[in-house]
Amino acid sequence: MQAETKTELSPGLLEFIRQWKDKPGNLIMVLHRVQQEYRYVPRDVAFQVAALLEVPLAKIYGVITFYHLFKLKQPGRHVIAVCMGTACYLKGGEDLIRELETLIGAGVNTVSPDGEFSVEVVRCLGCCGLAPVLTIDGEVFGNLTKAQLPDVLAKYQGKQLAAATA
Amino acid sequence: MTKLNREGLAQLREQARAGWQQRWHGKQAQIIIGMGTCGIAAGARKAWDAFADELKKNNLTEVRIEQTGCMGLCYSEPTVEVRVPDMPPIIYGKVDAEVARRIVRKHIVGKLLINDHIYDRPALDAFGKQG
């Protein structure tokens, strides 16, 4: 098996992998670091991580698919995470998701046709006092109503991606 | 820094206590902003900037702005405690930039409290003498 195109890993990432290589249970920490850089785990990067850490690719795939935060596909330029903790659910989190579908044409776990936004559901951001809440690229918007969504989105539409959401 | 032994810890603690005493009961006013995730999400950083700017405009450079964790009053974030010598310590909630500026002008300069934004202290402090 050979990966198609080879992405060159950054020195920072390589250094991180070197530091963690001999620590037991390092895989999840390394995958977090990979996602910090690429926002998902690209296939050929997974190949390289497998070789560097000397773990089977199947194990990496297993771990990625088990945990919600690890992604195999590239997300939209801006990631919208709608909180669906209990407080947000009761106060209208679902309405926000439905409204987003109409506004940007992307439902949960999909990317909008223009590649601008992707929508995810998160299980409680712990801002229950501000319910309902969503985050865009990590910035939190609380006490939201459907009517406010177009303005919130407009802040991001067409903007260059700020720092990756860590 | 060298590693502490017991004497070192005792010394450091004394210094820390003195500094704390100075900050909490000294001659300078202090603004303490709740900077937990909720507070920040509700706009605590904007309040911080407004406080800093308004203090500067009023030439109150000696007033300290400090951060703390969550005070627990999630419904009234951003929450801020204002301690002015010879005035009772006050907890303000829903402090946006505009309220922050009013706090500086009216409370810290004018020694008057601000309507509609005062909240109850959620609990008395069982582990310190300040309060």
Place this chain on the structure above:
Amino acid sequence: MAFKHYVMVCGGEGCESKHALAVHDALLKEVREQGVENEVQVLKTGGFGFCGDCPAVQVLPDQTLYVGVQPGDAAAIVTQHLKQGRPVARLVFDAAKNAKMFPADVPVGHQKQLRIVLRNCGVIDPEKIGDYLARDGYAALEKALFKMKPEDVIEELKKAGLRGRGGGGYPTWQKWLFTKKVASEQKYIICNADEGDPGAYMDRSTLEGDPHSILEAMTIAGYTVGASQGYIYIRAEYPLAISRLNLAIAQARELGLLGKGILGSGFDFDIELRLGAGAFVCGEETALITSIEGNRGMPSPRPPYPAVRGLWEKPTVINNVETWAAIPVILLKGGEWFGKIGTATSKGTKVFALTGKVNNCGLIEVPMGITLREIIYEIGGGMLKGKAFKAVQTGGPSGGVITQDYLDMPIDYEALAQLGSIMGSGGMIVMDEDDCMVDVSKFYLDFTVDESCGKCAPCRIGGRTLYNLVDKISKGKGSLNDIEQIRDIGLAMRKASLCGLGQTAPNPAISTLKYFEAEYLAHINDKKCPAGKCRDLLTFFILPEKCIGCTLCARRCPVNCIAGERRAVHTIDAAKCIKCGECYQVCKFGAVERT
């Protein structure tokens, strides 16, 4: 010049009371008439609670709290209290009944909260180790290392009666003793900060507000059981808590409060962070351990318990954030002190994240044995928008609902279990008349189905089947037989699932069925959702006598199923209606009805 007195009248945004305003105006008038307006400032506050005894008036700086004040009382307050310095005794809030819940050396006010775990949250700067030291930080560690033998530490915890705050309620001293007794060269200490329960953020706030307390307590545990390495397993969704913990660890290492030969003793201990990645099941201790080891976080059968064989097969003490945060106080104040707070079986305080349809959402810490009524109506300031209370949900996806009838029951581990709920980690979600219990049960089942790791069949298949049944009922397609099936499958899952997630997953459904069976029956027999939440059972129509033909609903309807000329009665085409409720919300004339 600062004023002599500040008189603060309760009355927040959510406050419906005209009364508070009248009292405010009466006080203001009285202050002017008695000529003390240059000494006294009268204010409206953002809200105090005490809605049952409205309005409350607080006088600063002496912190006198008056409750149930009438406009006619203004004269007495101004004359007696503000001018002569004698508070009006008949109106002063009686703090004596609160005092019973608190230890003798703790200051008692009108507040019902006692902050032990949250003692430093909202007080110190969490990024300054000096602030923590100034408030006796690391004094418990010093005491343990130099004045106590490991057995003494365990004895103190035993006297304190501290039980695991993650939800299980297992006595902490026993866990520690098991690990201590096992002979092993390497042992581990873990802090479970994988707070996955939707609607709960106690641990996040504690870590963000007082990170050193966790480090100190874990180090004490290391000394007690003979471990030299600790791990904090924390959700990746909590970036601020992670950065503050990293900073605290660096500060502690620099001062030698972590590392080799701590404080000149012969004891070594260090702590490392490990991040979760969004899997709820990893809050379960065996799954958490598997995840730290770098694997898919699947639980494994117990015994062996982690206390005996845990991380990398070594004996491991694993406690939750809130449990850790209480430990330094227990060592400093003594187990007996802590043990005096609470009920016969549940000692100390509990932190709750009070959320949902309540006025004052917030993070609260209360003595065990407090009642839900005190929490919701006093601390929480009552129901949002004055709606009717329906239930409180505790324990998240593993818990259940508690109804009106039990609002006055003192809460502790046993009492909640008896009602079919659990203490859980501390999420407390208040629900009102608009919340449908079938929908709530569906929400939690959707969560547990999504989070089930799939290892054991009862959880994997049972959970999905339960969800399908409840979903069917919520769409008006259920039958009475479905209710029986929910109970049967629920029982099987409880008995046969591998870990806590599966064993408790049926709880929300079983508990809502127990207390709100009539609501399920309404969905099944009458095809109605009494709370108006389940969309498939709703119909929207326009009342001709109220509609003035403003066209607002028609313009807002996303599927254009509302017809009607300007200034003529509109109609909704039920066949095309998607029941989004937009028209119901926007109509200013109450002309849209929903049944």
